[in-house]
Amino acid sequence: MDIEVLGTLAVRENDVSVTPRAPKPRQVLALLALHADHVVPIASLVEELWGDRPPRSARTTLQTYILQLREMIAKALEQDPEGTLPRTPKDVLATAPGGYVLHTFGGTSDVREFERLSGLGYRAMDAGDFPRAARELGEALALWSDSALADVHAGPQLAMQARRLEETRLCALDQRIEADLRIGRHRELLGELTVLVSRYRTHENLHAQFMLALYRSGRRSEALDVYQRLRATLVREMGLEPSASVRRLQQSMLMAHPEPGIANGQQAATDRERLTRVG
Structure with missing residues (x-):
């Protein structure tokens, strides 16, 4: 599974989009994608969707959204006719104790790649290798096409994560500009x-x-x-x-x-x- 959140939300399985158009299922997928390969508690998903005033049917409605996502994943899995990666929708979007987890099975994540490249850039800055720092941080920043989750309605959980990501973006930007100044690109x-x-x-x-x-x-x-x-x-x-x-x-x-x-x-x-x- 390949995940992009540094701009518009895009989640693909077998190069087929599994990103729903309906606002609330998109919120669910976005929160799962941000925490890919880690359990997202049901309480966090409920808070994201309804804030501090969830309806009595919140858990049932959440299960409906999970089912809709699994149906989209099932169609995407059908695009692997050779069965080289035999998986079921419940393998990809799994139920875990207390929550759900979206498994990537080694797929790509632009957040993880951003963190990897920016980490290389920071280490290069610490080592005084400013040309490499500018290059690595520039590549990290190039992964951003817009604000994080620009096309997803954000509840409390997503808004907090979007702010966190924006801070990491600003930090990388600050350091990349510093590296450029160090090598005379004023x-x-x-x-x-x-x-x-x-x-x-x-x-x-x-x-x-x-x-x-x-x-x-x-x-x-x-x-x-x-x-x-x-x-x-x-x-x-x-x-x-x-x-x-x-x-x-x-x-x-x-x-x-x-x-x-x-x-x-x-x-x-x-x-x-x-x-x-x-x-």
């Missing part, structure tokens, strides 16, 4: 960072990275403008000043003087060193 980052700081208006690290990319491209005044916009947003929306590290970065820019070598993109380790050692 100009290539400008367009992407312009979009990101507009989308994440209070994300300080993305703004700091945008400031650095602009500064190293010889655009100090624009870099300082980014700081002022960030500060105004933080004060207005959250009643906070920028963090100490971002303030130090701004002060370093104020004290520095643009020089011909500034666009060469040499990288340093700290905020102040990043500016004083460039060129």
Whole structure:
């Protein structure tokens, strides 16, 4: 079974879709797919479908949705006429003590692949191998086509999982941009960072990275403008000043003087060193 959740929901068996169109069965499948090969408790499925006010018929209705999913799986299993992988719908979507489990039988999962690639990227960052880190993290991020489960109505459980996945995506993105800055790709980052700081208006690290990319491209005044916009947003929306590290970065820019070598993109380790050692 192959599973995709980093965008629209797509679950396939024998390359045949087993993704229902009806909203609630889609929710059930999405939650099972997110926890593929692990038991999802009935209580979690009930909460996802009906929140804290389930009807008396909740368990019976859930069993109906499970039956509908198994019927779709049965049709997909028929597409393996050679019987090379003899399985029944109940093997794929199994009943377990206290819940249900969706077995992948060695199939693919974009979440697992994202976690594998981003893990390789983080280890490369720790080892100082920034080109490899940028490559591995870039491949991980390329698995995302949209927000997680973009076409699934999310109840409490799916909403929580979607937020968790978005945090992991942002973390990988942050580290990939950091790796790109370390190898001098500041100009290539400008367009992407312009979009990101507009989308994440209070994300300080993305703004700091945008400031650095602009500064190293010889655009100090624009870099300082980014700081002022960030500060105004933080004060207005959250009643906070920028963090100490971002303030130090701004002060370093104020004290520095643009020089011909500034666009060469040499990288340093700290905020102040990043500016004083460039060129």
